[in-house]
Structure formats: structure tokens, C-alpha cells
Amino acid sequence: MASVTDNLARVKEAISAAAIRAGRDPGSVILVAVSKRKSPAMVREAIAAGQLDFGENYAQELRDKMREIADPRVRWHFIGSLQKNKVKYVAGKAYEVHTVDGLELAREIGARAEREGTRARVMIEVNVGGEASKSGVDPEAAAGLVEAVRGIAGVELVGLMTMPPFEEDPARERPYYRALRELRDRIRTEIGEPAALPELSMGLSHDFTEAIAEGATRVRIGTAIFGARE
């Protein structure tokens, strides 16, 4: 099996190539290495290879890994569904929370971040595929939530995130990624702020080139770097 170091090199090259094909600056796409259920040793191997952005899905696992790795250069991204009673493990600690799906959660994150003397960078998760099994707000409700979250003092709303329905053929996921970008563009017009919501968190191991073609600024890649999860 290829090493984490080799995998990272391959993925980074593919990200750059996809950005260049899309006429974009490769530096505009941040690779978030999804380390959920992978050992601290594997995370350290990735850090040694220069990777400093990591994504975690479970609040306590994030807390434990942050403690164990304890490297101030690392930026931890929270990408799982977050219950209000777990916000204390995440807000004011993670670099970004990609998965805000309601006003109450956003308020809790904001309150906690303020207590920690900071502002939490967050994204709103949108359920572009309308699947019952997926979290995220409906696209129709996104603009309203954006406006409300922008009014919360402890929160800096930086963008939108989505997890599309799985398709064997990644080209069939591209319409969902396009839909997220177009939704973002409509919200910008609606709120009269052409530079709002700069970040789009979209794209996984098997489809990140499609997401980059549609404007992703965060790709969340686990399997292609760390191998399959148990």
C-alpha cells in the first residue's frame, strides 16, 4: 500500500492540476485531510509531509486528537454533525466548523467562541440533494439562515458546505456542486454583498476534481490519503 506521504503528494498534484484546468489559482483550494478514525501516528506522518489542515467528524475525537497532537501549526476543521452539547469541544478550538445547519447551533457556537475570546469561522451545510439521510438545510432555507447567522457576534460566516448524494460516476455529482456555487451567488446578490461567503467546502476523495471545477475552496479528502476506514 502507498504511504500517507506518497498519497498526499499524489492528491496535491491532482488538486493543482484540476485548479489549473478550471483556470483557477491552485493556492485557492485548501486540502483538508480527513483523519476521522485514523490514528495520531498517521496524522503525524501527514504533518511530517507538510500537511497542516485536518478534518474530523466526531467532537470528542477532535478534542482527543488536538490534545494528543498538540501542534500549534495544525488547523483542525470540524466536518461532522454537531450536537449543541458537544459545541464546547469544537467552538473556539477548531479553525473552521463546516457543518452549521441551524440557528440554535450557530448561536451556541457563537456564545462559546465569545467566551473563549474569539470568533468562530463557520460554514452553513446545505443539503443540495434533498436526501432524507443527509444533514444540512434545504437550499430554499439557506438564504434566511445566512442572514440570521451573519447577525451573531461570535461567529464569522465564511461560506457554504455540501455533501452530495453518492454517485459511482463522479461526473454525475458535478451538478450538485454547481448548485451550491449558484446558490452562493444568488445569496450574494440577495444580500447585496458580492464578496460574501467566499468559501465553498465540497469534494471528497472520488470527486474532488469535479468540485474544484465548480469552485471548491476546501476539499475534504480522507480515503485517498489515509486509506479505507474500518
Ligand SMILES: *Cc1c(COP(=O)(O)O)cnc(C)c1O
Ligand atoms: C468522511 C468524510 C469525508 C471524506 O470522505 P472520503 O471519501 O474518505 O474522502 C469528507 N467529508 C465528510 C463530511 C466526511 O464525513
